[in-house]
Amino acid sequence: MADIIRINDSSWRIEDGFVRFFLLEGSDTALLVDTGATCPEARQIAETLTDKQIAVLNTHSDPDHVSGNGAFRFFMMHYEDEPYYRLQGGQGMMMPLRDGDVLDLGGRSLQVIHIPGHTPGSVALLDEAAGVLISGDSVQSDNIFMFGPRRDINEFIRSLERLKGLKDKFSVVWPSHGAFPAEPDLIDKLIEGAQQIVDGKVTGTQAEHRDTPVLFYKFPYAGFFCDVK
Ligand SMILES: [Zn+2]
Numbered sequence: 001m002a003d004i005i006r007i008n009d010s011s012w013r014i015e016d017g018f019v020r021f022f023l024l025e026g027s028d029t030a031l032l033v034d035t036g037a038t039c040p041e042a043r044q045i046a047e048t049l050t051d052k053q054i055a056v057l058n059t060h061s062d063p064d065h066v067s068g069n070g071a072f073r074f075f076m077m078h079y080e081d082e083p084y085y086r087l088q089g090g091q092g093m094m095m096p097l098r099d100g101d102v103l104d105l106g107g108r109s110l111q112v113i114h115i116p117g118h119t120p121g122s123v124a125l126l127d128e129a130a131g132v133l134i135s136g137d138s139v140q141s142d143n144i145f146m147f148g149p150r151r152d153i154n155e156f157i158r159s160l161e162r163l164k165g166l167k168d169k170f171s172v173v174w175p176s177h178g179a180f181p182a183e184p185d186l187i188d189k190l191i192e193g194a195q196q197i198v199d200g201k202v203t204g205t206q207a208e209h210r211d212t213p214v215l216f217y218k219f220p221y222a223g224f225f226c227d228v229k
Pocket of ligand 1: 019062064065137176177
């Protein structure tokens, strides 16, 4: 059973075990950002919190972010994550997101920032007026999955460099996993850690994720699961 926690007058985080998703309300419409890992009732939960019409946007297509999508006819996602979404049997009509898109919920604007790396179509949402960055899995203090064919750690570093360059526009990060909220400085630390992995300056430990051998790199601020080279 998911836990609902109010963040402010018009934002909630819904904690679904190891992952969280968000409901953001504007004066016209509401937006569900992701739909959890084991939460087919995500829409019903959102409907208990707002009487506005609810749209859904996925930060990316990993299965722990889309479990409640089936209750919606339409969903928003960056088009580069659609193939994997369909591969998993993902339903609904996609309204493709592109970098720079602005969603207006009514007195509340969210800018879409394409941050490939964790997945090809990962996005962050910037609510500049509130000073909030919603970061999906790409900025968080838990373990970041960087193994498998869809993921690219060099692209991840470039994306985080871009977020770092936007740090004067937000003062807090709302991540999908790990501690809530996160500090913007976590972005700098993740860049440093990922770069050390790329440069071979740190040693990973052998681990397994669902029968796939991976290398685990643990830093004080987060961890990375990477391909075995
Ligand atoms: Zn996730």
